[in-house]
Amino acid sequence: MRPGPAAHGKSPAPHxxxxxxxxxxxxxSVLLGCMWGAGASAQALDIYGRYVGELGIAEPAEYVxxxxxxxxxxxxxxxxxxxxxxxxxxxxxxxxxLLTLGVATVDFVQMDGTVEMRYERDDAVRVxxxxxxxPPPDQPHTxxxxxxxxxxxxxxxxxxxxxxxxxxxxxxSYPMSENAFVVERYWREPGENxxxxxxxxxDPANYAQPVTIGREWVFSPDAPKHPWDCVSLGPxxxxxxxxxxxxxxxxxx
Amino acid sequence: MAAGMAGSNAAVAxxxxxxxxxGELQSIEIHEGTIxxxxxxxxxxxxxxxxxxxxxxxEDTAxxxxxxEDAAGEDWLIELSSAxxxxxxxxxxxxxxxxxxxxxxxxxxxxxxxxxxxxxxxxADAAAGASRLIVAYGIRGDTPxxxxxxxxxxxxxxxxxxxxxxxxxxxxxxxxxxxxxEFPGEMGYILP
Numbered sequence: 053m054r055p056g057p058a059a060h061g062k063s064p065a066p067h068x069x070x071x072x073x074x075x076x077x078x079x080x081s082v083l084l085g086c087m088w089g090a091g092a093s094a095q096a097l098d099i100y101g102r103y104v105g106e107l108g109i110a111e112p113a114e115y116v117x118x119x120x121x122x123x124x125x126x127x128x129x130x131x132x133x134x135x136x137x138x139x140x141x142x143x144x145x146x147x148x149x150l151l152t153l154g155v156a157t158v159d160f161v162q163m164d165g166t167v168e169m170r171y172e173r174d175d176a177v178r179v180x181x182x183x184x185x186x187p188p189p190d191q192p193h194t195x196x197x198x199x200x201x202x203x204x205x206x207x208x209x210x211x212x213x214x215x216x217x218x219x220x221x222x223x224x225s226y227p228m229s230e231n232a233f234v235v236e237r238y239w240r241e242p243g244e245n246x247x248x249x250x251x252x253x254x255d256p257a258n259y260a261q262p263v264t265i266g267r268e269w270v271f272s273p274d275a276p277k278h279p280w281d282c283v284s285l286g287p288x289x290x291x292x293x294x295x296x297x298x299x300x301x302x303x304x305x
Numbered sequence: 306m307a308a309g310m311a312g313s314n315a316a317v318a319x320x321x322x323x324x325x326x327x328g329e330l331q332s333i334e335i336h337e338g339t340i341x342x343x344x345x346x347x348x349x350x351x352x353x354x355x356x357x358x359x360x361x362x363x364e365d366t367a368x369x370x371x372x373x374e375d376a377a378g379e380d381w382l383i384e385l386s387s388a389x390x391x392x393x394x395x396x397x398x399x400x401x402x403x404x405x406x407x408x409x410x411x412x413x414x415x416x417x418x419x420x421x422x423x424x425x426x427x428x429a430d431a432a433a434g435a436s437r438l439i440v441a442y443g444i445r446g447d448t449p450x451x452x453x454x455x456x457x458x459x460x461x462x463x464x465x466x467x468x469x470x471x472x473x474x475x476x477x478x479x480x481x482x483x484x485x486x487e488f489p490g491e492m493g494y495i496l497p
Contacts, residue, residue, distance in 0.1 A: 131415075136348070140348050140349060141348075154348075154386060154387055154389070154390045155347070155348070155387050155389045155390060157389075172389055173348075276392070276393070278347075278388070278389055278392070280347050280389075281346075281347060282347050282348065283344075283346045283347065285346075285349055285351055285382065285384065287416075288414050288415065288416055288419065289415050289416060290416050291416070291417065293382065293416050293417065293418055293419055295353060295380040295381075295382055295418065296380075298351075298353070298382065299341070299342055299353055299380075302342060302344050302346075302351060302353075303342065305344065305346075
């Protein structure tokens with residue numbers, strides 16, 4: 053068993069005052085909506101809109117690794133193993149993209165039969181299938197996997213499988229196999245427009261207990277969300293960095 | 306690898322101290338130089354800084370007159386946070402400019418002449434003007450370094466450090482002299 057790192061410090065939510073007015077109006081509309089259509093819809097909350105992830109994430113007190121997981125942990129150096137150490141534009145996957153601290157803006161968008169989660173990071177678009185169907189047999193393992201969504205009362209639940217192997221949190225060594233099953237739960241506390249997220253990684257090959265991490269997503273309808281337009285600065289492990297060539301490439305942007 | 310890196314950088318490092326990070330020996334190096342390029346990019350913004358040479362070798366080791374360790378110095382690639390993050394904190398495309406004279410603290414990577422920004426002092430154009438001290442992710446937080454800076458220096462207008470990726474202070478000449486006396490050594494005021 054390996055103690056988890058100290059939880060990243062939570063910072064005060066930005067623009068809290070400005071959001072309060074929006075929050076009250078939005079909560080009122082949700083309340084009125086519930087009164088209007090109570091029991092008539094399988095969806096209890098209007099979660100659609102833009103959110104920015106708080107800087108703090110709540111990690112478990114310890115990651116209870118299996119023997120195989122411990123071996124993988126001990127032998128993984130994120131400064132070499134992370135694909136982004138070689139190419140900045142390698143995409144982050146589930147669940148790491150949910151937990152990245154630097155760029156964490158997402159739009160929840162209602163589509164026909166699906167929900168799309170459109171992240172600023174990597175311009176990633178997750179399709180959350182709401183039809184309850186199992187993943188197609190030929191569904192490949194990818195960094196975003198195959199996601200199914202459902203409502204459990206007021207909680208939006210996303211189950212993701214067919215993931216690519218990697219790590220739970222970018223730039224850490226906590227392993228995740230391609231057979232991992234990731235469950236996200238999103239809900240609102242009473243009177244709040246922000247979303248609480250709890251993401252659980254079930255990966256018996258690496259963990260004797262599921263790993264659960266929490267984060268708050270701040271409702272931020274006015275927050276900017278820019279195209280990612282990724283530019284790689286090149287691999288970090290080379291002895292022949294050609295700065296002149298890089299300079300020419302960057303000046304041409 | 307770490308030993309090789311340290312050796313390759315030793316010739317131009319004015320000051321360094323060992324720091325264990327991610328299981329690898331890395332070092333923070335302090336340099337003086339001139340910004341050649343500044344670009345806000347995702348996932349990492351970029352600075353290219355021409356670090357001052359020591360003026361003694363006078364050799365164009367690269368043979369192209371544009372790079373290499375020689376009397377004219379050598380170029381360093383320094384990574385900053387993402388354009389998305391810096392933009393939210395108020396950084397703009399002209400927040401830094403080619404030609405700016407800087408003192409710079411870099412967390413060196415394994416690749417020679419590459420590192421991550423830890424602190425940047427952008428020297429004032431005029432002797433009586435205020436410089437800007439930018440302290441980046443890695444030093445930020447409730448640390449002794451940050452506390453000493455916050456106690457002594459006003460912050461830059463227009464930069465909101467709410468994402469904790471960078472913080473900018475205005476440094477008047479007298480305040481800089483006081484910091485240098487109290488925390489001796491090159492950029493000693495941003496070192497532990």
